[in-house]
Amino acid sequence: xxxxxxxxxxxxxxxxxxxxxxxxxxxxxxxxxxxxxxxxxxxxxxxxxxxxxxxxxxxxxxxxxxxxxxxxxxxxxxxxxxxxxxxxxxxxxxxxxxxxxxxxxxxxxxxxxxxxxxxxxxxxxxxxxxxxxxxxxxxxxxxxxxxxxxxxxxxxxxxxxxxxxxxxxxxxxxxxxxxxxxxxxxxxxxxxxxxxxxxxxxxxxxxxxxxxxxxxxxxxxxxxxxxxxxxxxxxxxxxxxxxxxxxxxxxxxxxxxxxxxxxxxxxxxxxxxxxxxxxxxxxxxxxxxxxxxxxxxxxxxxxxxxxxxxxxxxxxxxxxxxxxxxxxxxxxxxxxxxxxxxxxxxxxxxxxxxxxxxxxxxxxxxxxxxxxxxxxxxxxxxxxxxxxxxxxxxx
Amino acid sequence: xxxxxxxxxxxxxxxxxxxxxxxxxxxxxxxxxxxxxxxxxxxxxxxxxxxxxxxxxxxxxxxxxxxxxxxxxxxxxxxxxxxxxxxxxxxxxxxxxxxxxxxxxxxxxxxxxxxxxxxxxxxxxxxxxxxx
Numbered sequence: 183x184x185x186x187x188x189x190x191x192x193x194x195x196x197x198x199x200x201x202x203x204x205x206x207x208x209x210x211x212x213x214x215x216x217x218x219x220x221x222x223x224x225x226x227x228x229x230x231x232x233x234x235x236x237x238x239x240x241x242x243x244x245x246x247x248x249x250x251x252x253x254x255x256x257x258x259x260x261x262x263x264x265x266x267x268x269x270x271x272x273x274x275x276x277x278x279x280x281x282x283x284x285x286x287x288x289x290x291x292x293x294x295x296x297x298x299x300x301x302x303x304x305x306x307x308x309x310x311x312x313x314x315x316x317x318x319x320x321x322x323x324x325x326x327x328x329x330x331x332x333x334x335x336x337x338x339x340x341x342x343x344x345x346x347x348x349x350x351x352x353x354x355x356x357x358x359x360x361x362x363x364x365x366x367x368x369x370x371x372x373x374x375x376x377x378x379x380x381x382x383x384x385x386x387x388x389x390x391x392x393x394x395x396x397x398x399x400x401x402x403x404x405x406x407x408x409x410x411x412x413x414x415x416x417x418x419x420x421x422x423x424x425x426x427x428x429x430x431x432x433x434x435x436x437x438x439x440x441x442x443x444x445x446x447x448x449x450x451x452x453x454x455x456x457x458x459x460x461x462x463x464x465x466x467x468x469x470x471x472x473x474x475x476x477x478x479x480x481x482x483x484x485x486x487x488x489x490x491x492x493x494x495x496x497x498x499x500x501x502x503x504x505x506x507x508x509x510x511x512x513x514x515x516x517x518x519x520x521x522x523x524x525x526x527x528x529x530x531x532x533x534x535x536x537x538x539x540x541x542x543x544x545x546x547x548x549x550x551x552x553x554x555x556x557x558x559x560x561x562x563x564x565x566x567x568x569x570x571x572x573x574x575x576x577x
Numbered sequence: 578x579x580x581x582x583x584x585x586x587x588x589x590x591x592x593x594x595x596x597x598x599x600x601x602x603x604x605x606x607x608x609x610x611x612x613x614x615x616x617x618x619x620x621x622x623x624x625x626x627x628x629x630x631x632x633x634x635x636x637x638x639x640x641x642x643x644x645x646x647x648x649x650x651x652x653x654x655x656x657x658x659x660x661x662x663x664x665x666x667x668x669x670x671x672x673x674x675x676x677x678x679x680x681x682x683x684x685x686x687x688x689x690x691x692x693x694x695x696x697x698x699x700x701x702x703x704x705x706x707x708x709x
Contacts, residue, residue, distance in 0.1 A: 302650050302651065302652055317589070317618070317620070318618055319587065320586030320587050320588070320589075320592070321586075321617075321618040321619070321674070321675065322675045323584065324583070324584040324586060324703050325663060325675055325676055325677050325703075325705075326581070326582075326648060326651060326655045326658070326661060326663060326677070327663055327675060328648065328650075328651050328655070330646075330648060330650060330651070331646045331648040331651075331663040332646075332663075334646030334647075334648070334663075335644045335645065335646045335663065335664075335665060336644070337646075338644045338645060338646060338686065339643065339644040339686065342644070342686040342687075383649070384647070384649050385648075385649055385650045386646045386647065386648045386649060386650070386663075387646060387647035387649070387682075388646075389646075432617075432618075432673075434614065434616060434617060434624050434625065434672075435615065435616070435617030435618070435671060435672030435673055435674065436671070436672070436673065437643075437665065437673050439643075439644055439665075563675070
């Protein structure tokens with residue numbers, strides 16, 4: 183069964199704040215859920231499906247269903263794939279709708295690590311104990327594998343095998359910063375140069391501070407609905423054309439750091455959508471670090487494996503004139519990476535582009551087909567990926 | 578190079594032979610008796626063929642650097658150890674294992690290394706590496 187054309191995104195909402203004090207986690211989930219429902223022109227009484235991930239407080243999705251006032255749920259899903267969970271959830275919601283299991287699905291993300299004082303990604307990592315029964319913990323935790331280190335391992339190997347340079351990675355940050363300069367909500371709005379990135383302090387060689395994403399509070403939500411529901415709404419919906427997901431891990435001691443699970447999720451999404459990378463007008467690419475973007479661009483098929491460095495250079499990712507306009511909200515690198523989970527904002531900006539509602543200077547003219555891709559976990563060890571391809575309602 | 582913090586592991590019943598051997602300065606690896614695969618991380622079910630017939634053999638302790646990162650920002654107990662090297666070392670027997678390189682930050686992928694053992698005080702040791 184294909185989900186192509188069987189579900190639509192009817193509402194999307196990104197929390198406008200980047201630091202949120204004095205609000206509970208449940209309250210932030212409520213703000214984004216209601217924001218997205220209002221965007222769609224729907225209410226809590228219309229909701230019969232709820233999708234959340236590990237950031238939702240309480241007992242799976244059940245505590246939040248109660249808090250939010252969803253009293254007609256007949257489908258629930260709390261799949262956890264880290265930052266990609268919300269991209270995966272769009273696909274799962276489309277599957278459920280296509281199977282007739284629900285007709286109005288809400289997906290939420292919220293969190294407030296910045297208000298809690300977090301300033302370094304994985305700043306406490308790691309230890310030998312503390313992750314309960316997680317089986318790999320004693321073989322990794324004792325060696326201090328924080329997020330910065332894990333991604334630096336992937337960057338180093340890519341440089342070693344393919345000659346990728348820090349300057350090429352810096353071009354990714356430059357494009358994101360130019361986009362963020364047009365976003366009044368972005369945490370970092372200053373345009374940076376390649377030199378700025380290269381002169382920023384090393385956080386884990388070969389990655390610099392400006393190769394890293396921001397740490398922000400907030401979240402977002404999207405509403406996925408059936409074609410029948412979408413047809414009756416005044417607000418423009420976008421059609422879900424394809425979806426894929428995948429898991430990659432250390433593979434019994436044979437980890438290959440040069441690719442991600444985007445190889446798996448992207449292929450499925452393109453096949454289901456019936457399009458190719460050259461058909462994509464706009465791409466939201468997960469950007470925990472610059473290296474994440476570069477490897478995923480290769481894995482999704484926008485260029486050959488190993489050629490990502492050349493591909494992203496010289497403004498190729500800048501909107502509207504680059505070869506592949508990406509992350510026009512400024513992305514996780516400059517705008518927002520709420521609760522260290524960037525998948526939701528990837529979906530939301532793709533919806534904005536298809537609705538023609540991106541910030542004017544970075545709106546892709548006549549945007550017909552958009553891709554949103556997420557990675558959750560770490561490309562340095564194990565992660566889950568989700569890819570969705572979205573189109574105009576009449577696509 | 579600053580001393581790295583030493584965290585005792587949680588010793589699962591299945592990985593106890595591995596951890597016990599580290600106290601004697603040895604790396605014991607599990608190997609599937611049915612399909613011959615070397616298993617990493619240590620466990621006694623084979624992820625290749627589902628067998629539970631697993632035995633242990635001693636690895637050489639030698640390997641090469643598959644990749645490495647020089648971590649310059651971290652908090653908690655790692656703050657005083659900065660900068661430190663996080664690495665994947667490919668053992669001669671095949672597995673790529675996460676570890677630290679303890680003697681220098683001036684490294685290259687492909688460089689040869691050998692195991693050193695950091696006593697945890699709990700009857701086992703962490704397997705780290707130094708350049709040769």
